[in-house]
Amino acid sequence: xxxxxxxxxxxxxxxxxxxxxxxxxxxxxxxxxxxxxxxxxxxxxxxxxxxxxxxxxxxxxxxxxxxxxxxxxxxxxxxxxxxxxxxxxxxxxxxxxxxxxxxxxxxxxxxxxxxxxxxxxxxxxxxxxxxxxxxxxxxxxxxxxxxxxxxxxxxxxxxxxxxxxxxxxxxxxxxxxxxxxxxxxxxxxxxxxxxxxxxxxxxxxxxxxxxxxxxxxxxxxxxxxxxxxxxxxxxxxxxxxxxxxxxxxxxxxxxxxxxx
Amino acid sequence: xxxxxxxxxxxxxxxxxxxxxxxxxxxxxxxxxxxxxxxxxxxxxxxxxxxxxxxxxxxxxxxxxxxxxxxxxxxxxxxxxxxxxxxxxxxxxxxxxxxxxxxxxxxxxxxxxxxxxxxxxxxxxxxxxxxxxxxxxxxxxxxxxxxxxxxxxxxxxxxxxxxxxxxxxxxxxxxxxxxxxxxxxxxxxxxxxxxxxxxxxxxxxxxxxxxxxxxxxxxxxxxxxxxxxxxxxxxxxxxxxxxxxxxxxxxxxxxxxxxxxxxxxxxxxxxxxxxxxxxxxxxxxxxxx
Ligand SMILES: Cc1cc2nc3c(=O)[nH]c(=O)nc-3n(C[C@H](O)[C@H](O)[C@H](O)COP(=O)(O)OP(=O)(O)OC[C@H]3O[C@@H](n4cnc5c(N)ncnc54)[C@H](O)[C@@H]3O)c2cc1C
Numbered sequence: 294x295x296x297x298x299x300x301x302x303x304x305x306x307x308x309x310x311x312x313x314x315x316x317x318x319x320x321x322x323x324x325x326x327x328x329x330x331x332x333x334x335x336x337x338x339x340x341x342x343x344x345x346x347x348x349x350x351x352x353x354x355x356x357x358x359x360x361x362x363x364x365x366x367x368x369x370x371x372x373x374x375x376x377x378x379x380x381x382x383x384x385x386x387x388x389x390x391x392x393x394x395x396x397x398x399x400x401x402x403x404x405x406x407x408x409x410x411x412x413x414x415x416x417x418x419x420x421x422x423x424x425x426x427x428x429x430x431x432x433x434x435x436x437x438x439x440x441x442x443x444x445x446x447x448x449x450x451x452x453x454x455x456x457x458x459x460x461x462x463x464x465x466x467x468x469x470x471x472x473x474x475x476x477x478x479x480x481x482x483x484x485x486x487x488x489x490x491x492x493x494x495x496x497x498x499x500x501x502x503x504x505x506x507x508x509x510x511x512x513x514x515x516x517x518x519x520x521x522x523x524x525x526x527x528x529x530x531x532x533x534x535x536x537x538x539x540x541x542x543x544x545x546x547x548x549x550x551x552x553x
Numbered sequence: 554x555x556x557x558x559x560x561x562x563x564x565x566x567x568x569x570x571x572x573x574x575x576x577x578x579x580x581x582x583x584x585x586x587x588x589x590x591x592x593x594x595x596x597x598x599x600x601x602x603x604x605x606x607x608x609x610x611x612x613x614x615x616x617x618x619x620x621x622x623x624x625x626x627x628x629x630x631x632x633x634x635x636x637x638x639x640x641x642x643x644x645x646x647x648x649x650x651x652x653x654x655x656x657x658x659x660x661x662x663x664x665x666x667x668x669x670x671x672x673x674x675x676x677x678x679x680x681x682x683x684x685x686x687x688x689x690x691x692x693x694x695x696x697x698x699x700x701x702x703x704x705x706x707x708x709x710x711x712x713x714x715x716x717x718x719x720x721x722x723x724x725x726x727x728x729x730x731x732x733x734x735x736x737x738x739x740x741x742x743x744x745x746x747x748x749x750x751x752x753x754x755x756x757x758x759x760x761x762x763x764x765x766x767x768x769x770x771x772x773x774x775x776x777x778x779x780x781x782x783x784x785x786x787x788x789x790x791x792x793x794x795x796x797x798x799x800x801x802x803x804x805x806x807x808x809x810x811x812x813x814x815x816x817x818x819x820x821x822x823x824x825x826x827x828x829x830x831x832x833x834x835x836x837x838x839x840x841x842x
Binding site for chain 2: 306307309310311312317331387388389392411412414415417418419420421422423424426427428431432433434435436438448451452453454455456457458459460461462463471472473507508509510511512513514515516517518520521523524525526527528529530531532533534535536538539541542543545547548550551552
């Protein structure tokens, strides 16, 4: 049983992000880089299967050479090995190209199941898991709130905006893991030491037999959204602040729906 | 040029979010040469696979150049799949659309607005909730049938119907954070919401406490919304939370910690205990009538 986990190195969530003026791409050099928080839930789920089912856990990422640091973090949590697709031709690739590369890397690793986070915290599109599944021709079950394996099948429960559903599909499949599902472990000292010796296989596009086409969706311009200006901050004593707040809300016409 | 809009339905009725996507397409279609077609999908399987299947086929047959979907959980999944089938660019969470099929979207927690254009003959885009008024005239709808080939739908349960407005479409949202303390504190927040005619939302700790469902949560892994008024009660203003509500038109924060980051983006802040301020506010709002 082999589980592949798709992970991404992203700017630290708290970093102020800027787009470069010349090519409207994220200035990654200006930010600290970390493993995408949302991928840790997928890694944790894979590690549960490593413990309970003896699964082998392989991390897959696409990114520049420094993305290896994010993979080391996942390896120190307990993943067995990692694959990094790194190629200068990948700079500025869009989600379509990203999904193509990841799908090719998945074929290379040949897992029984692929896990992902629900989204990256930088691009935040959340479409990559479905796109990878579609490119592989595998079932794609996203935003799993619970996931179980058995008899060559995967059972997932998920919530859409309007309903809760339970889904069942044959493996191999792609499953994105919601952040409500578990609490990712912290790497311990032993894990960090062990991770230094684990293998990170670095592949180019040529190794995967892939040529990247030009981006299908391109950001062509950007503007800062004006920062919000903080309004009055009133210290309350025993509820004495609320009448002024009600006046403020009324002044903005926000109390038209009031019910008793 | 033709734009197709997926009319996501609940109980056979197009959702408000879907009618917003339709309104955006209609507004962008500035001349008669630009058609907008609304399509709904019939299926007894999993709607995501069925809709991807049916819409991809419809796009090819109709020669349409653009597919718009609501940026819901299912809309997002369908968008990715159709884009792959059509080898099309995909743009998520757009807030506006132009006649030339270019879009604007907000990125990095709504701090930057970008313009995105699609190369190639087809583009797929999801439309963020609340960016335009929902189309409320009659919509001429085509129904297509799709199959869910790879995934079996074991069970589907509508989310418990609430008499309150939905988080993504409410004019006013009252949100609870860890700082409301306990079930009783949360009950006061819901009472405030009811008095204001508001939806109830919250931060991730509110989901973890079981006060709200994941689908009601606001933030990076929840909804991104821009209501007329957002009232944050006992919410610190973590970056992952603010990413989902920064574009609210008016923000009010109630928090005991005068240094809480939520105050930096609040139009009106009350430094105080939710357990005192919320009941007083309920009385004051009621008393005003
Ligand atoms: C990958 C990832 C994704 C995430 N996604 C989301 C997301 O989608 N949405 C989200 O909300 N969070 C998300 N988070 C969590 C986020 O980082 C914060 O932890 C969370 O938003 C904090 O919620 P909070 O403000 O309710 O709680 P806290 O940060 O604990 O703040 C509680 C606040 O209540 C105040 N308080 C305490 N007592 C009172 C009182 N009596 N009256 C009034 N105020 C009081 C405190 O001063 C404090 O400011 C995510 C985190 C990660 C790592």
